[in-house]
Amino acid sequence: MKKALKNPGVQAFVASIICIILGLLIGYIVLLFINPEGAAESIVNVIKNFLTWSRPNKKLQQFGNTLAKTMPLLMCSLSILFAYKVGLFNIGAAGQYVAGSCACLYAALAWGWGWLPCMIFALVAGAVLGAIVGFLKSRCNVNEVISGIMLNWISLYTANTLLTKVKEVASPYTMYIKDVNPSALLPNAGLDKLFNKNQYITIAVPLAMIIAIAVSILLSKTKLGYELKATGSNKNAAKYAGMAENRNIILTLVISGALAGLGAAMLYLTGYMRWECTQSSVPGMGFNGIAAAFLGGLNPIGAIFSSFFIQHITDGGQYVNTNFYSSQISDLISSVIIYLCGFVLFIKITMNNLLAKSEEKKSRALKVSEGGDK
Amino acid sequence: MLLLIQYTLIFSSVLVLVALGGCISEHSGVINLGLEGIMVIGALGGALMMRFLGTSSAFVMVLLVMLAAMLFGVIYSSLLGVACINFKADQTLVGTALNLLGTAAATVFVKAINTAANPDDHSSEIEYVRARKMFIVNINGFEFNWFMLVAVLAVIFVAVMLYKTKFGLRLMACGEHPQAAASVGVSVYKMRWAGVLLSGALGGLGGICYILAGVSIWKFENGVAGFGFLALAVMIFGQWKPYRIALAALLFGLFRALSNTYVGFPALAALNLPGNVYNMMPYIVSLIVLAFTSKTSRAPKAEGIPYDKGSR
Numbered sequence: 001m002k003k004a005l006k007n008p009g010v011q012a013f014v015a016s017i018i019c020i021i022l023g024l025l026i027g028y029i030v031l032l033f034i035n036p037e038g039a040a041e042s043i044v045n046v047i048k049n050f051l052t053w054s055r056p057n058k059k060l061q062q063f064g065n066t067l068a069k070t071m072p073l074l075m076c077s078l079s080i081l082f083a084y085k086v087g088l089f090n091i092g093a094a095g096q097y098v099a100g101s102c103a104c105l106y107a108a109l110a111w112g113w114g115w116l117p118c119m120i121f122a123l124v125a126g127a128v129l130g131a132i133v134g135f136l137k138s139r140c141n142v143n144e145v146i147s148g149i150m151l152n153w154i155s156l157y158t159a160n161t162l163l164t165k166v167k168e169v170a171s172p173y174t175m176y177i178k179d180v181n182p183s184a185l186l187p188n189a190g191l192d193k194l195f196n197k198n199q200y201i202t203i204a205v206p207l208a209m210i211i212a213i214a215v216s217i218l219l220s221k222t223k224l225g226y227e228l229k230a231t232g233s234n235k236n237a238a239k240y241a242g243m244a245e246n247r248n249i250i251l252t253l254v255i256s257g258a259l260a261g262l263g264a265a266m267l268y269l270t271g272y273m274r275w276e277c278t279q280s281s282v283p284g285m286g287f288n289g290i291a292a293a294f295l296g297g298l299n300p301i302g303a304i305f306s307s308f309f310i311q312h313i314t315d316g317g318q319y320v321n322t323n324f325y326s327s328q329i330s331d332l333i334s335s336v337i338i339y340l341c342g343f344v345l346f347i348k349i350t351m352n353n354l355l356a357k358s359e360e361k362k363s364r365a366l367k368v369s370e371g372g373d374k
Numbered sequence: 375m376l377l378l379i380q381y382t383l384i385f386s387s388v389l390v391l392v393a394l395g396g397c398i399s400e401h402s403g404v405i406n407l408g409l410e411g412i413m414v415i416g417a418l419g420g421a422l423m424m425r426f427l428g429t430s431s432a433f434v435m436v437l438l439v440m441l442a443a444m445l446f447g448v449i450y451s452s453l454l455g456v457a458c459i460n461f462k463a464d465q466t467l468v469g470t471a472l473n474l475l476g477t478a479a480a481t482v483f484v485k486a487i488n489t490a491a492n493p494d495d496h497s498s499e500i501e502y503v504r505a506r507k508m509f510i511v512n513i514n515g516f517e518f519n520w521f522m523l524v525a526v527l528a529v530i531f532v533a534v535m536l537y538k539t540k541f542g543l544r545l546m547a548c549g550e551h552p553q554a555a556a557s558v559g560v561s562v563y564k565m566r567w568a569g570v571l572l573s574g575a576l577g578g579l580g581g582i583c584y585i586l587a588g589v590s591i592w593k594f595e596n597g598v599a600g601f602g603f604l605a606l607a608v609m610i611f612g613q614w615k616p617y618r619i620a621l622a623a624l625l626f627g628l629f630r631a632l633s634n635t636y637v638g639f640p641a642l643a644a645l646n647l648p649g650n651v652y653n654m655m656p657y658i659v660s661l662i663v664l665a666f667t668s669k670t671s672r673a674p675k676a677e678g679i680p681y682d683k684g685s686r
Contacts, residue, residue: 146664157651281599341471342463343463346462
């Protein structure tokens with residue numbers, strides 16, 4: 001048991017569980033504070049999400065919806081954790097996601113492209129935005145968080161302007177892909193049958209998981225990954241060792257942006273959602289990606305599970321008792337979880353200290369008992 | 375034209391207040407990326423005061439609303455203080471969390487209050503038509519807002535505090551070389567806490583100023599549209615110096631004001647650009663400005679690094 005607790009992977013897992021429990025607890029307290037009557041039921045519904053449905057078929061279908069939305073979130077969290085491993089905080093993932101949405105929807109609706117070119121176009125759009133942040137960071141020393149935020153807003157307004165050209169006349173939403181250009185919808189490849197014919201389950205699901213594994217391999221097993229991480233931990237040392245540190249920073253943000261842009265295609269090309277051309281805030285997917293990345297212990301495989309969890313409680317928000325509460329309670333819970341992730345380092349250090357102390361005690365007790373024998 | 379000046383001044387006031395908050399915090403060595411969230415919570419505090427305070431005295435109203443916004447900002451910024459000063463957490467991560475939490479928490483609370491008052495009301499809006507009039511003095515069509523005066527006073531106050539008082543100089547030492555400051559008996563933790571709490575007060579004040587700038591009803595789901603980050607850009611452009619920050623804020627305020635008033639200028643309206651282009655302006659300008667000014671940055675040397683007594 002104690003040996004297992006010393007393993008950094010196990011420690012990260014325990015720390016994440018502590019963050020989740022505390023986050024849910026704080027959410028529960030907020031609900032109690034608003035109205036004690038339905039608080040327990042509502043927080044349980046948030047945790048249960050699709051399990052609140054009683055019919056198994058409906059359950060399966062709702063599970064599919066959550067899974068379909070998990071994939072873009074996973075891509076955003078991969079984008080953020082990849083950049084973070086290289087010492088960059090890519091909060092611009094939200095904007096790169098917007099750029100991807102805009103690119104794939106515009107290509108699908110205005111130009112009638114097929115799904116694969118649309119997807120690649122979204123990837124390129126995200127990568128270009130990432131490249132701008134990377135260029136500003138490496139050449140002009142602009143803090144990537146601030147330039148990222150600025151680009152988030154610029155891309156939001158650009159997307160609103162461009163997508164207005166392909167919106168429905170009577171509503172602020174873009175047209176349905178299935179009516180205008182069905183060839184742009186991602187293929188299901190038979191996966192929809194596993195989820196009670198949920199048409200939103202597409203090849204995006206296995207693709208995102210494969211990319212998560214690929215990112216994991218890239219970071220831990222390749223020369224490029226090693227160089228990128230070295231640049232992240234000390235830019236000057238990396239330069240001294242003959243690595244192109246400026247190129248590495250730009251390359252990191254290009255890959256990171258591409259991941260986020262591709263994530264957008266994985267949602268919008270399923271037809272699950274349409275773009276609202278009058279929206280006045282940047283979609284939360286990129287920001288939730290931060291929560292998922294840190295909750296997953298900054299590990300690509302961990303991100304698969306943490307993304308699902310974050311999406312699970314975000315969807316669960318709609319099952320609260322709306323007579324008293326609002327669905328934003330799940331945004332509150334996930335932001336509390338991000339805040340608590342800041343304490344993960346402290347939790348790990350405390351764990352190690354406790355382990356060291358108990359070991360010391362044991363060895364001392366052992367010595368005393370040996371001394372007693374003599 | 376008058377309208378453009380009016381909007382420029384009021385948006386500059388917002389940016390000045392928040393940027394000064396960021397400036398104090400960074401001089402003490404803590405990067406406060408949570409200003410956006412602090413603004414939202416400050417705005418919430420002020421808006422609640424406007425909604426529930428039934429006074430007819432403009433002076434009492436203005437004073438209490440400002441105090442409420444500052445108090446909310448200070449309390450909220452202490453979350454950043456605990457995590458970043460005492461627990462050495464990643465300042466970027468915690469700041470981001472505070473931004474997300476600010477909007478989410480404000481939405482949940484305002485909706486709960488609205489729903490409690492009227493079970494059919496699920497909006498996240500607070501309305502303050504009557505209270506807003508108390509903040510404004512109409513001078514020949516120019517709406518003077520008391521926050522414009524507060525912003526000017528804040529610039530002078532912060533400049534004097536940082537450069538002329540013992541407290542300010544010690545605070546700046548903690549952002550440049552905390553170990554050196556500690557060696558002559560300055561408590562780095564206390565100074566950093568002071569920096570963070572002061573930035574909370576100014577951020578909260580900026581938040582309430584922002585929602586009072588142009589409208590009489592505020593939807594808390596919208597947050598403050600990146601203004602906290604624009605203020606940080608203003609701070610960098612102002613090279614962390616109060617007077618320069620004030621000038622930088624005027625420039626940024628002008629571009630923000632254009633998006634509210636471009637319709638009134640025949641020359642601009644004739645260009646027939648979509649409104650979104652003007653909405654984008656402040657963000658584009660800040661990117662360009664940052665690209666040209668960040669190279670020779672005068673940022674406090676130890677900002678963003680958690681204080682460790684043992685390191686050199």
